[in-house]
Amino acid sequence: MTAIARHIDAKRRREVVTPEGVPLSITLATRGSRLMALVLDYCIIFLTVLIVTVSLIFIGINLEQLDSLDGGGGEFLLVLFFIAMFVLLNGYFIFFEMGPRGATPGKRMVGIRVAARPRGELARSGERLTAEAVIARNLLRQIEIFLPLSFFSSAGEGGAGSAWIVGSLWFATFMLFPFFNRDALRAGDVVAGTWVVEAPRRKLADVLSLASDESKRGVTDYRFGDEELSIYGEYELQQLERVLRDGDDKTLDAVHKAIVRKIGWQAGSGDERAFLEAFYTALRAKLEGDMRLGQRKADKHTQAQR
Structure with a gap:
């Protein structure tokens, strides 16, 4: 360029x-x-x-x-x-x-x-x-x-x-x-x-496809419960996807701290991307599962609706 x-x-x-x-x-x-x-x-x-x-x-x-x-x-x-x-x-x-x-x-x-x-x-x-x-x-x-x-x-x-x-x-x-x-x-x-x-069409890392690949280290190291995942909705999922696509290390660190603080975790540093990828995968799976049951949560400010 x-x-x-x-x-x-x-x-x-x-x-x-x-x-x-x-x-x-x-x-x-x-x-x-x-x-x-x-x-x-x-x-x-x-x-x-x-x-x-x-x-x-x-x-x-x-x-x-x-x-x-x-x-x-x-x-x-x-x-x-x-x-x-x-x-x-x-x-x-x-x-x-x-x-x-x-x-x-x-x-x-x-x-x-x-x-x-x-x-x-x-x-x-x-x-x-x-x-x-x-x-x-x-x-x-x-x-x-x-x-x-x-x-x-x-x-x-x-x-x-x-x-x-x-x-x-x-x-x-x-x-x-x-x-x-x-x-x-x-x-x-x-x-x-x-x-x-x-909004260019760029593929996320394979970890974001929800494919179950046990060889993906960093994704299977984190487990999130319904209480942590129910805080966010579809809008936050889209924002997190954009951060994982385009965000630099500074942005990833800021988002990591915001999510950790919101869900009440005590997480270390150095694996921000792995944490965010795992959280994205878990949140996406939960929201898609809820949609199949007729429940949708637009964002963190709304309750899940049928």
């Missing part, structure tokens, strides 16, 4: 501090990757719309052959079409970004995700991405993209006039918005308190 590339990468790095006081380093997604993800998502939406349209046309043709359209079948199919369009255009991004990955299929292909943005000078984070934030950032997309398109459509076939000028200015303002702030935030991110960060 050249010096220029390292400098550009460093400009996108941010450090946030969890409520436990653990510093975590993240990298903001590039504007190009966000644009590519948006294009991929709209391609998926377009293909889905095409499939739905062809399916409804096929159903309509069969209903016509059965002389069912006169009974209101045609109007019903038209209503279904508009409902499908509304759900796809408004619910696609909200549905996927409210999931545990915080990313649409397009974002996952590019390797980025939506995350809660820390507020204040201390840059403290650790909050979960809320449904309210996801809904807010995506509803604003209607204002950013689709509203100026309505101006363009009202401009007429001539492609000129005040409506076309207003639409162009509106579109340019929101499209260029990410270029005028250091975190590459779009207007929806500013309103919702979110940003988009890199």
Whole structure:
């Protein structure tokens, strides 16, 4: 990597501090990757719309052959079409970004995700991405993209006039918005308190796969009971996974101390990674076992729910 590339990468790095006081380093997604993800998502939406349209046309043709359209079948199919369009255009991004990955299929292909943005000078984070934030950032997309398109459509076939000028200015303002702030935030991110960060697909060590391999030293040396494991939930598991992927020795030591203090253990030093890998494996096994029983624990602040 050249010096220029390292400098550009460093400009996108941010450090946030969890409520436990653990510093975590993240990298903001590039504007190009966000644009590519948006294009991929709209391609998926377009293909889905095409499939739905062809399916409804096929159903309509069969209903016509059965002389069912006169009974209101045609109007019903038209209503279904508009409902499908509304759900796809408004619910696609909200549905996927409210999931545990915080990313649409397009974002996952590019390797980025939506995350809660820390507020204040201390840059403290650790909050979960809320449904309210996801809904807010995506509803604003209607204002950013689709509203100026309505101006363009009202401009007429001539492609000129005040409506076309207003639409162009509106579109340019929101499209260029990410270029005028250091975190590459779009207007929806500013309103919702979110940003988009890199989430590259990197495999954890084999110990994190839950495969039972007795030769893995350090994993089988620790045993945790339900009382220790019931303290944390799915959100903490995801954060621990990220620390094991990307964390340096300083971060691993800080997380190790935080977990040991939380579960009431007295652990030595020098084997922080082995301890954290063992705790990750045990916690993941417990949470997955609880999910099979219909119980989920979102984070350390909530009780397990059915």
